[in-house]
Amino acid sequence: MISVSAFLSAIRDKIGEVSSVAVSPDGNFLVVGSYEYPRSYVKIWDLKTGKLIHRLLGHKKPVNVVVISRDGQIFASGSHKIKVWNLHKGDAYGGLCQRISTLWHTSAVHAIAINSNNTVLVSGSADTKIRLWNPQTGDLLNIFHGHEGEVKSLVLSPDGQTLISGSADQTLKIWHLTTGKLLQTLTGHTDEVTSLVLSPDGQTLISGSADQTLKIWRLSTGEVLQTITRHSGTADSVVLSSDGNFLISISADQTIKIRHIEL
Numbered sequence: 001m002i003s004v005s006a007f008l009s010a011i012r013d014k015i016g017e018v019s020s021v022a023v024s025p026d027g028n029f030l031v032v033g034s035y036e037y038p039r040s041y042v043k044i045w046d047l048k049t050g051k052l053i054h055r056l057l058g059h060k061k062p063v064n065v066v067v068i069s070r071d072g073q074i075f076a077s078g079s080h081k082i083k084v085w086n087l088h089k090g091d092a093y094g095g096l097c098q099r100i101s102t103l104w105h106t107s108a109v110h111a112i113a114i115n116s117n118n119t120v121l122v123s124g125s126a127d128t129k130i131r132l133w134n135p136q137t138g139d140l141l142n143i144f145h146g147h148e149g150e151v152k153s154l155v156l157s158p159d160g161q162t163l164i165s166g167s168a169d170q171t172l173k174i175w176h177l178t179t180g181k182l183l184q185t186l187t188g189h190t191d192e193v194t195s196l197v198l199s200p201d202g203q204t205l206i207s208g209s210a211d212q213t214l215k216i217w218r219l220s221t222g223e224v225l226q227t228i229t230r231h232s233g234t235a236d237s238v239v240l241s242s243d244g245n246f247l248i249s250i251s252a253d254q255t256i257k258i259r260h261i262e263l
Contacts, residue, residue, distance in 0.1 A: 021033075028046065206247065213229050214249055236252055
Protein backbone atom coordinates (compact mmCIF):
# COMPACT_ATOMS: atom_id res chain seq x y z
CA MET A 1 0.00 0.00 0.00
CA ILE A 2 1.26 3.48 -0.90
CA SER A 3 0.93 6.21 1.67
CA VAL A 4 0.13 9.60 0.14
CA SER A 5 0.64 12.65 2.32
CA ALA A 6 -1.49 15.76 2.30
CA PHE A 7 -1.10 18.37 -0.44
CA LEU A 8 1.79 20.63 0.54
CA SER A 9 1.98 23.61 -1.80
CA ALA A 10 1.64 24.90 -5.34
CA ILE A 11 4.15 26.88 -7.36
CA ARG A 12 2.50 30.04 -8.53
CA ASP A 13 4.38 31.72 -11.34
CA LYS A 14 3.94 32.43 -15.04
CA ILE A 15 5.67 29.19 -15.93
CA GLY A 16 4.17 28.65 -19.36
CA GLU A 17 3.48 25.16 -20.66
CA VAL A 18 5.71 22.88 -18.58
CA SER A 19 7.67 20.40 -20.71
CA SER A 20 10.02 18.77 -18.23
CA VAL A 21 10.87 18.76 -14.54
CA ALA A 22 13.75 17.38 -12.49
CA VAL A 23 14.42 17.27 -8.74
CA SER A 24 17.97 17.33 -7.39
CA PRO A 25 19.10 14.14 -5.59
CA ASP A 26 19.20 15.97 -2.25
CA GLY A 27 15.60 17.14 -2.73
CA ASN A 28 16.49 20.81 -2.40
CA PHE A 29 15.96 22.11 -5.94
CA LEU A 30 13.29 21.82 -8.62
CA VAL A 31 14.33 22.54 -12.21
CA VAL A 32 11.55 23.27 -14.73
CA GLY A 33 11.75 23.60 -18.49
CA SER A 34 8.90 25.32 -20.29
CA TYR A 35 7.51 26.60 -23.57
CA GLU A 36 7.33 30.38 -23.55
CA TYR A 37 7.29 32.81 -26.45
CA PRO A 38 9.45 34.50 -27.73
CA ARG A 39 12.04 32.73 -25.56
CA SER A 40 12.00 29.78 -23.22
CA TYR A 41 13.29 29.88 -19.66
CA VAL A 42 14.68 27.31 -17.32
CA LYS A 43 13.48 28.09 -13.82
CA ILE A 44 14.77 26.83 -10.49
CA TRP A 45 12.91 26.75 -7.20
CA ASP A 46 14.15 26.16 -3.69
CA LEU A 47 11.84 23.37 -2.54
CA LYS A 48 12.33 24.15 1.14
CA THR A 49 11.15 27.73 0.83
CA GLY A 50 9.07 27.48 -2.35
CA LYS A 51 10.86 30.52 -3.75
CA LEU A 52 11.92 30.98 -7.37
CA ILE A 53 15.67 31.46 -7.10
CA HIS A 54 16.77 31.57 -10.73
CA ARG A 55 15.43 32.22 -14.21
CA LEU A 56 17.99 31.11 -16.79
CA LEU A 57 18.18 32.55 -20.28
CA GLY A 58 19.78 30.98 -23.32
CA HIS A 59 17.00 29.08 -25.10
CA LYS A 60 14.94 30.64 -27.86
CA LYS A 61 13.02 27.46 -28.71
CA PRO A 62 10.93 25.28 -26.37
CA VAL A 63 12.90 23.49 -23.65
CA ASN A 64 11.94 19.86 -24.21
CA VAL A 65 14.00 18.23 -21.48
CA VAL A 66 15.89 19.00 -18.26
CA VAL A 67 18.12 16.43 -16.54
CA ILE A 68 20.14 16.66 -13.31
CA SER A 69 23.29 14.56 -12.87
CA ARG A 70 23.29 11.76 -10.30
CA ASP A 71 25.57 13.71 -7.95
CA GLY A 72 23.43 16.84 -8.27
CA GLN A 73 26.35 19.02 -9.37
CA ILE A 74 25.37 19.81 -12.95
CA PHE A 75 22.22 19.81 -15.04
CA ALA A 76 21.39 20.12 -18.70
CA SER A 77 18.50 21.76 -20.57
CA GLY A 78 17.70 20.88 -24.16
CA SER A 79 15.84 22.67 -26.95
CA HIS A 80 17.52 22.88 -30.37
CA LYS A 81 20.73 23.10 -28.36
CA ILE A 82 21.81 21.90 -24.94
CA LYS A 83 22.95 24.18 -22.16
CA VAL A 84 25.00 22.58 -19.38
CA TRP A 85 24.91 24.39 -16.03
CA ASN A 86 26.61 24.12 -12.66
CA LEU A 87 23.73 23.89 -10.20
CA HIS A 88 25.70 25.21 -7.23
CA LYS A 89 28.43 27.50 -8.58
CA GLY A 90 27.35 31.08 -9.16
CA ASP A 91 27.90 33.33 -12.12
CA ALA A 92 29.64 36.71 -12.24
CA TYR A 93 26.53 38.38 -10.84
CA GLY A 94 26.39 36.23 -7.74
CA GLY A 95 23.53 33.97 -8.75
CA LEU A 96 23.36 30.22 -8.96
CA CYS A 97 23.92 28.12 -12.07
CA GLN A 98 27.01 29.13 -13.95
CA ARG A 99 26.80 28.03 -17.58
CA ILE A 100 29.46 25.42 -18.33
CA SER A 101 29.02 24.72 -22.03
CA THR A 102 26.68 24.83 -25.01
CA LEU A 103 26.19 21.72 -27.17
CA TRP A 104 24.95 22.64 -30.62
CA HIS A 105 22.25 20.75 -32.52
CA THR A 106 20.40 21.49 -35.74
CA SER A 107 17.12 19.89 -34.67
CA ALA A 108 15.06 19.44 -31.53
CA VAL A 109 16.64 17.56 -28.62
CA HIS A 110 14.18 15.12 -27.03
CA ALA A 111 16.35 13.19 -24.56
CA ILE A 112 19.47 13.62 -22.42
CA ALA A 113 21.40 11.25 -20.16
CA ILE A 114 24.52 11.98 -18.07
CA ASN A 115 26.92 9.30 -16.83
CA SER A 116 27.74 8.92 -13.14
CA ASN A 117 31.01 10.89 -13.12
CA ASN A 118 29.73 13.67 -15.41
CA THR A 119 32.30 12.98 -18.14
CA VAL A 120 29.82 11.97 -20.86
CA LEU A 121 26.49 13.53 -21.80
CA VAL A 122 24.32 11.69 -24.33
CA SER A 123 21.69 13.44 -26.41
CA GLY A 124 18.96 12.11 -28.69
CA SER A 125 17.34 14.35 -31.26
CA ALA A 126 14.85 14.68 -34.07
CA ASP A 127 17.54 14.06 -36.70
CA THR A 128 17.61 10.35 -35.65
CA LYS A 129 21.16 10.62 -34.27
CA ILE A 130 22.58 9.98 -30.81
CA ARG A 131 25.48 12.22 -29.85
CA LEU A 132 28.04 11.82 -27.09
CA TRP A 133 29.59 14.97 -25.61
CA ASN A 134 32.06 16.08 -23.01
CA PRO A 135 29.73 18.28 -20.94
CA GLN A 136 32.63 20.20 -19.39
CA THR A 137 34.26 21.32 -22.66
CA GLY A 138 31.41 20.96 -25.14
CA ASP A 139 33.49 18.65 -27.36
CA LEU A 140 31.61 16.15 -29.52
CA LEU A 141 32.95 12.66 -28.74
CA ASN A 142 30.93 10.36 -31.00
CA ILE A 143 27.75 9.98 -33.05
CA PHE A 144 25.69 6.79 -33.08
CA HIS A 145 23.69 6.02 -36.23
CA GLY A 146 21.04 3.33 -36.43
CA HIS A 147 17.57 4.69 -35.73
CA GLU A 148 15.26 5.55 -38.60
CA GLY A 149 13.08 7.90 -36.59
CA GLU A 150 13.45 10.64 -34.00
CA VAL A 151 15.26 9.57 -30.82
CA LYS A 152 12.71 10.11 -28.07
CA SER A 153 14.25 8.56 -24.95
CA LEU A 154 17.60 7.54 -23.47
CA VAL A 155 18.77 5.74 -20.35
CA LEU A 156 22.24 4.70 -19.15
CA SER A 157 22.98 1.56 -17.15
CA PRO A 158 24.17 2.09 -13.56
CA ASP A 159 27.75 1.15 -14.52
CA GLY A 160 27.72 3.61 -17.44
CA GLN A 161 28.74 0.98 -19.97
CA THR A 162 25.41 0.46 -21.72
CA LEU A 163 23.08 2.95 -23.39
CA ILE A 164 19.47 2.19 -24.33
CA SER A 165 17.61 4.41 -26.79
CA GLY A 166 13.95 4.53 -27.78
CA SER A 167 12.76 5.97 -31.05
CA ALA A 168 9.83 7.00 -33.20
CA ASP A 169 10.84 4.06 -35.42
CA GLN A 170 9.17 1.85 -32.75
CA THR A 171 12.43 0.18 -31.69
CA LEU A 172 14.71 0.17 -28.69
CA LYS A 173 18.44 -0.13 -29.32
CA ILE A 174 21.13 -1.25 -26.89
CA TRP A 175 24.61 0.22 -27.39
CA HIS A 176 28.05 -0.18 -25.88
CA LEU A 177 28.75 3.37 -24.80
CA THR A 178 32.53 3.34 -25.19
CA THR A 179 32.82 1.57 -28.54
CA GLY A 180 29.51 2.69 -30.05
CA LYS A 181 28.73 -0.88 -31.06
CA LEU A 182 25.05 -1.68 -31.51
CA LEU A 183 24.50 -4.74 -29.32
CA GLN A 184 20.82 -5.45 -29.88
CA THR A 185 17.60 -4.05 -31.34
CA LEU A 186 14.38 -4.72 -29.44
CA THR A 187 11.07 -4.77 -31.28
CA GLY A 188 7.51 -5.19 -30.09
CA HIS A 189 6.01 -1.72 -29.80
CA THR A 190 3.72 -0.60 -32.60
CA ASP A 191 4.27 3.15 -32.18
CA GLU A 192 7.05 5.45 -31.02
CA VAL A 193 8.94 4.63 -27.82
CA THR A 194 8.52 7.70 -25.64
CA SER A 195 10.12 6.80 -22.30
CA LEU A 196 12.58 4.39 -20.70
CA VAL A 197 13.63 3.47 -17.19
CA LEU A 198 16.02 0.83 -15.81
CA SER A 199 15.67 -1.10 -12.57
CA PRO A 200 18.20 -0.18 -9.85
CA ASP A 201 20.26 -3.31 -10.61
CA GLY A 202 20.29 -2.53 -14.35
CA GLN A 203 18.82 -5.92 -15.26
CA THR A 204 15.26 -4.94 -16.17
CA LEU A 205 14.15 -2.30 -18.66
CA ILE A 206 10.69 -0.71 -18.84
CA SER A 207 9.52 1.18 -21.91
CA GLY A 208 6.50 3.39 -22.48
CA SER A 209 5.05 3.97 -25.93
CA ALA A 210 2.53 5.89 -27.97
CA ASP A 211 0.91 2.50 -28.60
CA GLN A 212 -0.55 2.96 -25.08
CA THR A 213 1.44 0.10 -23.56
CA LEU A 214 4.30 -0.41 -21.16
CA LYS A 215 6.69 -3.28 -21.77
CA ILE A 216 8.98 -4.89 -19.23
CA TRP A 217 12.13 -6.42 -20.76
CA ARG A 218 14.93 -8.66 -19.52
CA LEU A 219 17.87 -6.57 -20.71
CA SER A 220 20.37 -9.44 -21.03
CA THR A 221 18.20 -11.40 -23.49
CA GLY A 222 15.85 -8.79 -24.97
CA GLU A 223 12.88 -10.91 -23.88
CA VAL A 224 9.55 -9.19 -23.15
CA LEU A 225 8.54 -10.29 -19.66
CA GLN A 226 5.23 -8.45 -19.52
CA THR A 227 3.11 -6.02 -21.51
CA ILE A 228 0.88 -3.66 -19.54
CA THR A 229 -2.15 -2.28 -21.37
CA ARG A 230 -3.95 -0.09 -18.86
CA HIS A 231 -3.60 3.34 -20.53
CA SER A 232 -5.85 4.76 -23.24
CA GLY A 233 -3.28 7.30 -24.43
CA THR A 234 0.46 7.63 -25.01
CA ALA A 235 2.59 6.58 -22.05
CA ASP A 236 4.57 9.82 -21.89
CA SER A 237 6.77 9.00 -18.91
CA VAL A 238 7.70 5.99 -16.77
CA VAL A 239 9.48 6.18 -13.42
CA LEU A 240 10.59 3.56 -10.90
CA SER A 241 10.84 4.15 -7.17
CA SER A 242 14.39 4.03 -5.82
CA ASP A 243 13.82 0.54 -4.40
CA GLY A 244 12.37 -0.70 -7.70
CA ASN A 245 9.10 -1.77 -6.10
CA PHE A 246 6.74 0.78 -7.63
CA LEU A 247 6.25 1.72 -11.27
CA ILE A 248 4.65 5.08 -12.05
CA SER A 249 3.38 5.86 -15.55
CA ILE A 250 2.05 9.19 -16.78
CA SER A 251 -0.14 9.21 -19.86
CA ALA A 252 -1.82 11.47 -22.38
CA ASP A 253 -5.07 9.92 -21.15
CA GLN A 254 -4.70 12.36 -18.22
CA THR A 255 -3.96 9.67 -15.65
CA ILE A 256 -1.04 8.71 -13.45
CA LYS A 257 -0.97 5.02 -12.62
CA ILE A 258 1.04 3.50 -9.78
CA ARG A 259 1.73 -0.22 -9.74
CA HIS A 260 3.52 -2.52 -7.36
CA ILE A 261 5.92 -4.70 -9.34
CA GLU A 262 8.39 -7.43 -8.53
CA LEU A 263 11.51 -7.31 -10.69
